[in-house]
Amino acid sequence: MSRLRVPGTRTPTALALPALLAVAFLLLPLAGILARTEWGAVGSHLTSPGVTDALGLSLVVSFWALGLSLVLGVPLAWLLARVSFRGKALVRSLVLLPMVLPPTVGGVALLLGFGRRGLLGPWLESELGIVLPFHTSGAVVAATFVAMPFLIISLEGTLAGLRPSYEETAASLGASPVRVFFTVTLPMVAPALAAGSALTWARALGEFGATITFAGNLPGTTQTLPLQVYLLLQEQPEAATSVSLLLLAVAMAVLVALRGRWTGIAGDRAPSRDRPPEEDAEQAENARSTPHPPAAPATLQQCSLHTEVSGFDNLTLDAPAGTTIAVVGPNGAGKTTLLRALLGLTPRAHAELRLGDTDATALPPHRRGVAWVPQDGALFPHLTALANTAYGLRAQGVNRDEARRTAQDWLGRLGVGHLAHRRPAQLSGGQAQRVALARALAARPRLLLLDEPLAALDQTTRAQVRHTLRTHLEGFGGVCLLVTHDPVEAISLGDRVLVLDGGRTLQDDSPAQVSRHPRSPWVARMLGSNAWPGTATSERTLSLDGGGTLVVADPLTEGTQALAVIAPEAVSVHRRRPAGSPRNVWPGTVREITAVGSRLRVVVSSDESPDLIAEITPQAASELALGDGTDVWTSVKATEVTVVTR
């Protein structure tokens, strides 16, 4: 393997010298221990009764300290990472304090807090009969005091970095908060928890200052190994060296085992692209495979939807069972807020929610029966596709075998049955989306929420997954809300299109109706049409907001605000001014030509009208010799203009 050296990064001598000195400074004491160890006597030193007693005590104390740190520190780390409360910065400083405090000062503080004459000590003694100083429990308290911060800070950082969508999705599949914590949160932070635990244990094992100050140095009771070393150093220096060697070896072993982990390898890994080589072939095969027929109605809940949302979003929505509603709208329109309100996951909007006969308004997210597929799928990275898919059923109390059978069946229906034992990192984007959908459907939701389910996929995969999605949405008994920015998705998947703007319903119609009569320029443009707002100046004339006039066929009342929608296919492009029937003719200049499928979209700018998009065949474009900057005439028949009054 060749090493790459960035040009111009020669090791500067001025830095190398002090750096080498620093390494030597750290190394020399360790070398001293190794050099002065009487190797032949190490065995007898380490097996002498005093040392074995101290070793046993050290293990007891350090593991108790670790246990206490886990019991107290994990909840504290969770609160620090997840809950905002007053005084949080102060609590965090308090947690870090033992790391920077001289341990003897820590010992004095413990005496004043928990000692016989401390704040809590007398109560502990009179009520519980516990006296900590000169007792093993005192050594445990001292070790916990100095070691627990290592656990808390490593865990807090990882928990804070964990995307909430995993836990929220788990709740939407029916898992209670406790179940979510043990089956999603903890496994995902396991590497950080293990690293923090190892450091905490090592720190507790090596604790000296606070222990000797608070708990004393009683052989067999509080005299742990580090205290033993201190004692031996005065009476038997060779034995002290051997015990030091043992502690050094333990510390090194912990560091080697941790290599780099402490700095936070969370479970929240970016999906690696380490797909097995057979993947592409499988994907191709997968694309060809026909999905299973939609789920049998018995496994699905046929529920209608009635909701009244207030807060940032203000709308009422009614839909019979089996309806798919495509939710569209510009950025910030409140689409995600609507979904989160239905899930019960946001304080920004409140949803009165009725699903079939059930009033779900007051139910917590995991009892609503509202399954959510977030944009990235949020498949649990520590579980296989099968376990991911079985998750909702398990959370709802279905036994393991049955849950797995049903999950396998759903994966099969979505054409990814053969990937059941893969982890999410070993799936392609399209496969992961199918698994995420299988997971949501397997949980038998009453309402299904899909947040841009195809956004992360490339064009080809998108078309395949869209097809799969359509097949399964047709078989889904409940109502499905599907947020999308893609007009093709909205029109091809939605039975209805709900257009939001500023948190309100702008339009809620069938796709055909929305395409024909878009209620805002944004919707019209999203659907690819020309949309010109204006005001009627006579029965058939619209004065356009962007300048110019437009003659329309539908009669208008003077003064009416209206939106004129012109499909790009209805725009004709000419090199000379056309004679004859069209009532709307403008001179202009070609500003842009782009290919859309087998046709060309031509954008024409004009001084007499707003920009106009025309769609023509490549043959027509070549006959007209069109290019950027070509002077042209455009025309639109009055009968081709759809007028939507506002």
Ligand SMILES: Nc1ncnc2c1ncn2[C@@H]1O[C@H](COP(=O)(O)OP(=O)(O)OP(=O)(O)O)[C@@H](O)[C@H]1O
């Ligand atoms: N946690 C939050 N705190 C405060 N404001 C928020 C929060 N989340 C969203 N918003 C604001 O609420 C409004 C609606 O946001 P929302 O995410 O629902 O929009 P959206 O329609 O999903 O947009 P996009 O298409 O960009 O995803 C936006 O103005 C956004 O800035």
